[in-house]
Each structure stands twice: as C-alpha cells, then as structure tokens.
Amino acid sequence: MTGKVVIFGVGLIGGSFARALKRAGAAAKIVGVGRSPEAMARALELGIVDEVAASPAEAMRGADLVLIAAPVAQTGAILASILPHLEPGTVVTDAGSTKSDVVQAAREALGVRIGQFVPGHPIAGRETNGPDAAIPDLYIGKKVVLTPLPENAAADVERVAAAWRACGALIHKLSPAEHDKVFAAVSHLPHLLAYALVDDIANKPHAKQLFQYAASGFRDFTRIAGSSPEMWRDISLANREALLGELDAYLAQLTGLRAMLASSDGAALESVYANAQHARREWIEAIEAAETPADHDSAK
C-alpha cells in the first residue's frame, strides 16, 4: 500500500497505472498532473485520478511515489520542475521506452538527488491513447523492466516494483545500457523497418495498385507503422547508438540474403528461412508456456 501517488501524464500508460492501483486498493490517493487541461479534466471525470494538481509544488507535497508517463523527451524538464519540491521520502520513476538517455537527463536534472529516481519501462501498449484509453488490465502478466542506478536504495527500488506488481506486472531488472540494446533489437528496429516499408511503397508511382493487393501478411507486418511518428522519432533519436548498431547488423543480413538470391542459392535461402521459422516457433512456444502457469494446471 502506497500513500500518495502522483502521475505526470494520465494517458494510456499513466492512466492505466492509476486504474490498476485503484482496483488493487494499492494507493491511498492518486493525483494527476499534465499539460492539457482537457485531458486532466477528463481523467478526473472518469475517476482515474482523485485530484488534479495545479502545480508541481502542490502535486509533490507529501508524495510517496511519482510516475512520469509523459513523452520521453519531456522527462528532463519534468524532473527539473519537481526538484525544488522533492521531499526526501519521495521515490520517482518513469515509463520511458529508452533508458540511457532518461538516466542522463535525470542526472542532469536531479544532480545529487539522483538516488531518488528509479528508471523503469513497462512493456505494454496499444494503438490508442488519452485518458479514455486507460484500462486497469493493461499490465496484467506484462513485464516491467526496472533499470536501477548504483545510487538507488534497495527499499526505493522495491517501492516501485511493489506498485507495478500490484498492477499485475512481472518485474525484470537490466542495466540501462542492456535495456536499450535489447529494445533496439526487438522493438525499435522493427518499428523503423515497418515505417520504411510502408513509406517505400507509398512513394512508388503505382502505390495505389500495390496497396490494393496487400493482404493480411502485410497488414500484420506493418501494424507497428501505425504508431505515433513523434513518439518513434524521439525513441529513435534517444536510442540512436544502439539502433544504428542493430540497423547495421540487419543491413549486413539483407546484403547476405541479396547475394543468395542473386546467385539463386536456394539451399542458403532455405537455411535462413528455416532457422527463422524454427526460432520463432520456439519463441512462441515459450511465450505460450509462460502464459500457462504450472500452478493453474489443476484447474484446466
């Protein structure tokens, strides 16, 4: 049970955190802060937050836990705005999709108070946004990656972890650099590749004809190209080094496949395709096994 929880940004991520904590009875009071008066009024109307704070000073008074769920590029400015009001007992976390840049911005903004900031990243999302998109179930069974800093007290990391566990999430820990390398490979690169394909096709003279014949495979492959361009611009830039590394590895992979295709090397192509199919099948099986916990077996 946490006392006062403050959430900067009550859209899908912050609003769902609020709803999940409320349902679990895990927060005495939830206070929202945000730039859009309309969104804040809507969050209050929907019962997502108990109060809307008029200023960071008001919000931070007596806060136990603060979640920054605003676009990642705003994290530094938000931290700077709360620093003058940051009480010694308050723990601050975030929900940003990149971590090295957030940690750097936090160090610049908080200075010697950096120990009060525990970086985090909930691995959950949808293509909707705003307070109306917030649901209490968003984090059930989902991973939340915390990337604790050497300066963090164990009890402060645990306060953040406990709040996410109350939302139904599973806690994982990585270093900020590990986190960014992992998500560059399995999330940021696929987004860039999907955007690249749709833009490539849209710019061809016969784009209309091409889209006419695109079917369900194309639809799934490009689903993530429906995501917010501003958000993914920020993520791409924030995780530039790791993403460039993954992109270069992928370009080398494609260049290899191109050579196999140009020389009609069917055996080599099939070997790559088969390895991919096999690896993906193992991954799906592992996911499905994880979604069927052993202690539920008796209830089947």
Next chain:
Amino acid sequence: MTGKVVIFGVGLIGGSFARALKRAGAAAKIVGVGRSPEAMARALELGIVDEVAASPAEAMRGADLVLIAAPVAQTGAILASILPHLEPGTVVTDAGSTKSDVVQAAREALGVRIGQFVPGHPIAGRETNGPDAAIPDLYIGKKVVLTPLPENAAADVERVAAAWRACGALIHKLSPAEHDKVFAAVSHLPHLLAYALVDDIANKPHAKQLFQYAASGFRDFTRIAGSSPEMWRDISLANREALLGELDAYLAQLTGLRAMLASSDGAALESVYANAQHARREWIEAIEAAETPADHDSAK
C-alpha cells in the same frame, strides 16, 4: 455449374476450393489427385473429393476444369504429365503465388496447347496445411488474380473466373509481369524481411535474452516468418528478378534512414514515419470501406 473438376493437391488451397464448389453446388463431380496416398485418403474420408484418381489419365478423362494447387515448382511436371490426356474441352488453371515462371513452365510443358492454361493466384492463406485445414469459407471476399494469356479464349478465362466466383472470390486481372511486380512488393519482400530479422536475432549471442523481451509488435511483424521455408524459397527464386528490384529499393530506403539517424535529423525521420503512418491509415480505411458493401448498409 461445372461438370467434372479435377484438383491436383487437396491441401488448404485445393481442398478449400473443392469444399467451396461443393457447398455452392457448382461442380457435378470433384476428383482429387496427389502424391501422398495418406492425404488423398483423408480428402476422400472428409468428403472433400468424390473420387481419388489413380493416374493423370484417369483424372483427365472428361474433365471440364483442372486446378493445380501443388507447390509452384511442380507445376511444369504436372502439366507435362497431363498433356497426353488433355482433351480439347478442358481448361486448366493453377494457384501459384508467382506467375511469370509458371507461364514459362506451362509454355514449355504444353507447347501449342498453351491456350488451355489460364494462370491464376488466389490471395488467401493460413498457416495450416493439409486436407484437414480445408474450409469452404477460405475464399469469401478474397481476391483471385487471373493473369490471362494472349492465347486464352475468353470463354475459358470466364470458366475459371466463374468457378472462383462460386467460391465467393472477387476476380481481378493483371498481366503475369504486373502480378509478380505487385506481389514482390507487398508479399514476397515482407516475407524475406521478416525471416531476415528473426534469423538475425536468433544468431546473436544473447538471442535468448532478446526473445525474452520481444512483445506483441515483434510477434505481428514476424508472423509471416512462421511460413513454410520450402515454399518461400521457391517463391523467392521463382520471382527473383522482381524481388531483387524491390529489395534494392528497400535497401536504398534503409540506407537513407540510416543517414537521417546518424545525423540525428529528427525532422526527416518524423517525415518518413508520418508518411508511412498516414499511408497505412488510408489503406486500412479503404479496406474497411471495401468490407462494408453499400448494399448492406440498410441491414446495419
């Protein structure tokens, strides 16, 4: 109403064609032919076909319409095997995912009888196969692209089109070269890209960790990498020229994005991402509009 329909290969594609024709009462008799005695026995047991032919000679006697729904690399050999038994009134079509290579193989196999072959490609599929996967609904509302040849009689093209329409499909017509260029862009390239990404990740030393954090975006992006490696090796090679062209365009696109990222050009990145998001949204809206025919509006 067609009289005798012969289907080479009664898996998902051929079996579903049979089931749909039967349900529509659009074929007097359906005869199956295939290399696997087990699959043929199963097709008979499931009622997908009325008879299993022991030889091409037996199958082709009195046939009105023949569908070749076997792996595309076998098309030439199947056509060669039926040529000695091909009666003047029989029309042959296929279901191959590539068309220029099929037409070339058909010309080599059939020679002056090429006019009796009407190439086709139903744009429907699933990740399952074999007779048990066959369903009568597979083609409802789906496109079937016919790529008629100059030698085809209009009535023969219409016989093929009518059979597919009886299955609930919508008939489109392209030249074989147009067909292959279109599907290289919207289907064959995405498959290669998805296989490439999964293989790339699976070969990294920390693959296990990476897969652990892959989420729903990755799952959708790579769904088509779960497809048959043999089938996609054949398609890649069969449509090599067009696929190389699309792959080169995509490599140029990625190289451009890499430069934007390396120089931290956020405006350029956002412009590509936004163009892709916009194009995809228009495409999805067009699909959804097409799935809601105007003449159904009154029943809403």
